[in-house]
Amino acid sequence: KRPAGAPDRELAQPVKKVGVIGAGLMASQFALLFARKLRVPVLITDLDQSRVDKGLDYIRGEIDTMQEKGRLSPDDANQIKALVSGTTDKSLYADCDWVIEAVFEELGVKQQVFAEIEPIISETAVLATNTSSLSVEEIGANLAHPERLVGFHFFNPVAVMPLIEVVRVPSTSDETLATAMAVAKKLGKSAVITADRPGFVVNRLLAKVMGEAARALDEGTPMPVVERALAPIGLPMGPFELIDLVGWKVAAHVQDTMVAAFPERFYASENLHRLAEVEGPLSKSKLGKVEDLSKAGKKAVTI
Numbered sequence: 616k617r618p619a620g621a622p623d624r625e626l627a628q629p630v631k632k633v634g635v636i637g638a639g640l641m642a643s644q645f646a647l648l649f650a651r652k653l654r655v656p657v658l659i660t661d662l663d664q665s666r667v668d669k670g671l672d673y674i675r676g677e678i679d680t681m682q683e684k685g686r687l688s689p690d691d692a693n694q695i696k697a698l699v700s701g702t703t704d705k706s707l708y709a710d711c712d713w714v715i716e717a718v719f720e721e722l723g724v725k726q727q728v729f730a731e732i733e734p735i736i737s738e739t740a741v742l743a744t745n746t747s748s749l750s751v752e753e754i755g756a757n758l759a760h761p762e763r764l765v766g767f768h769f770f771n772p773v774a775v776m777p778l779i780e781v782v783r784v785p786s787t788s789d790e791t792l793a794t795a796m797a798v799a800k801k802l803g804k805s806a807v808i809t810a811d812r813p814g815f816v817v818n819r820l821l822a823k824v825m826g827e828a829a830r831a832l833d834e835g836t837p838m839p840v841v842e843r844a845l846a847p848i849g850l851p852m853g854p855f856e857l858i859d860l861v862g863w864k865v866a867a868h869v870q871d872t873m874v875a876a877f878p879e880r881f882y883a884s885e886n887l888h889r890l891a892e893v894e895g896p897l898s899k900s901k902l903g904k905v906e907d908l909s910k911a912g913k914k915a916v917t918i
């Protein structure tokens with residue numbers, strides 16, 4: 616059955632080579648997924664070779680783990696490793712028909728990246744963004760071919776989370792949307808087509824949960840209490856463990872976007888920002904350990 620709002624699947628264009636802009640954790644996770652599921656070459660770039668190498672190391676490590684667990688045969692593992700390559704030379708995107716960015720969540724940075732890439736790729740190649748809460752339309756505002764633009768939002772951990780939010784903007788062509796839906800299907804994910812509104816659907820709901828958890832903290836309820844109180848209602852993880860998973864800076868950024876868009880509906884937490892400034896994860900081993908939190912400089916938190 617065709618998902619709501621999806622165009623005719625016959626319009627989908629073949630994807631024979633994938634470009635991934637950014638080699639951070641999110642980008643590396645889905646680069647691996649593209650190689651595993653589409654079995655096409657996947658090219659990763661980043662600002663410098665050390666970032667690229669870090670992404671490639673992560674991918675090779677994950678492939679090794681899957682092989683050790685018996686989920687990939689040695690042949691498959693070698694084939695997938697050979698499909699993924701990394702460089703700082705963006706001109707190698709020229710023959711990609713699907714390019715997706717997952718660079719820093721700042722509008723100007725993402726616009727700049729698209730401005731750099733568009734003259735390199737073919738007129739029909741799709742440009743996708745994995746933005747979690749910026750406006751997809753604004754990211755692609757300067758494109759010569761805005762019909763190729765689509766939001767393609769993955770969730771953490773990419774290998775496990777079954778959903779992709781496909782964000783259609785007014786300029787997105789039926790061909791681009793059909794290609795995005797076909798790609799999501801090949802990746803083994805469920806896709807929903809969402810409007811280009813702040814937080815799309817999932818982050819709008821999650822920002823509420825995370826924001827209210829942060830409010831409870833600001834109002835003096837200790838973090839472990841908030842965490843423990845929510846576990847028995849069946850959530851796979853508590854709100855702060857989830858923030859750890861997606862990254863404190865990402866969570867704070869999503870929160871900022873939601874507060875800016877709907878100031879009367881979302882809560883701006885000082886503590887969320889202070890915690891985001893401190894590197895490293897909080898939860899699991901550290902969660903609730905007063906001394907660890909204060910040593911890490913997280914003094915604003917009342918535990």
Ligand code: 3HC
Nearest residue numbers: 747769770771772773774775776818821851852857861865
């Ligand atoms: N990478 C790859 N695989 C992973 C993984 C990772 N980072 N983390 C867990 N897995 C796999 C494990 O290998 C395991 O697979 P197996 O059963 O085949 O061996 C499976 O997931 C289950 O893992 P565990 O048994 O270790 O742990 P849990 O059963 O507790 O599940 C979880 C872990 C799937 C992460 C679960 O806690 C969960 O669903 N948490 C909620 C995650 C969530 O809500 N994500 C969305 C965040 S929002 C976002 O990303 C958007 C962004 O824009 C902010």
